Amino acid sequence: MEAEVLLAALLVKKHSSQINEIVHALGILLALPSILEKGERVESLSLGAGNTGKGFDLETNRRIAEFTFIQWQGGSEVIRQNKIFKDFFFLAEAETDKTRELYTIGTEWPMKFFKSGRRLANILAGNAKLGTAFRRKYPKTFEHVREYYGSKKEVVAVMDLCEHLPVLREE
Numbered sequence: 001m002e003a004e005v006l007l008a009a010l011l012v013k014k015h016s017s018q019i020n021e022i023v024h025a026l027g028i029l030l031a032l033p034s035i036l037e038k039g040e041r042v043e044s045l046s047l048g049a050g051n052t053g054k055g056f057d058l059e060t061n062r063r064i065a066e067f068t069f070i071q072w073q074g075g076s077e078v079i080r081q082n083k084i085f086k087d088f089f090f091l092a093e094a095e096t097d098k099t100r101e102l103y104t105i106g107t108e109w110p111m112k113f114f115k116s117g118r119r120l121a122n123i124l125a126g127n128a129k130l131g132t133a134f135r136r137k138y139p140k141t142f143e144h145v146r147e148y149y150g151s152k153k154e155v156v157a158v159m160d161l162c163e164h165l166p167v168l169r170e171e
Contacts, residue, residue, distance in 0.1 A: 021048050023069050027165065028057060031103070034164035037062065056091070063099040066091055067161070072109035081113050082123050085145065086130045088114070092152040093137065100156045105168050107160045114149040114158070 025047035035058075036042070044059040058065040066087040070080045084104065091100040104110045120142055124131035142148040162168045 020069075024048065024057075024067065027069050027161070028067050031067070031161060031164040032058075035065075035103075036060065055094070059098075063101055064091060064094060064096060065101040065103060067103045069105060069161075071105060074109055077109075077113075078122075081118065081145075082126050084110055084113065085123050086127060088149070088152070088156055088158075089130060089134060091156045093133070101159050102156055103159045103161045103164075105161050107158055110158055113145065114153075115146050116144070118145045119143065120145060120148065 028045070028047060032042075040063075041061045042058070043061060044055070046057045056064045057067045068084055068087060070084065072080060084102070088102055091102055094100065102110075120134070123145070124134050138148070142151070
């Protein structure tokens with residue numbers, strides 16, 4: 001062991017904190033040529049992972065979309081579920097006539113979650129903005145994820161990113 005190994009490890013640690021932003025930006029940029037239709041124009045693009053202050057990851061003259069590069073494991077994935085529910089909710093409730101799409105790596109686990117009996121109160125408690133918006137619109141209407149999803153499944157299309165980026169299937 002030498003001090004250089006420690007310095008190298010610290011350098012990797014420092015720069016790996018931005019890996020989510022790199023994955024998010026590259027994933028969207030690589031998928032766009034396959035996603036966009038002839039004549040469709042990008043109006044707004046948010047390439048940073050997380051809250052960037054923009055409404056959605058992608059807004060064109062025809063659609064709004066969110067991208068999530070979550071690699072579902074199939075177990076208890078509370079943080080992943082909370083994030084995908086937030087994205088779905090804000091897409092579903094957006095005031096627009098544009099097509100709404102939620103892009104995920106595969107759809108099996110996200111769809112199992114959307115059809116689950118997970119209590120919404122548990123999801124809403126972890127995100128003040130989401131909780132306030134949801135309760136304002138639906139004070140006592142929905143108790144479980146599957147109930148809200150069932151009422152909005154025709155509004156937001158859950159799309160498989162692997163269809164646009166086949167390399168993701170390998171991961």
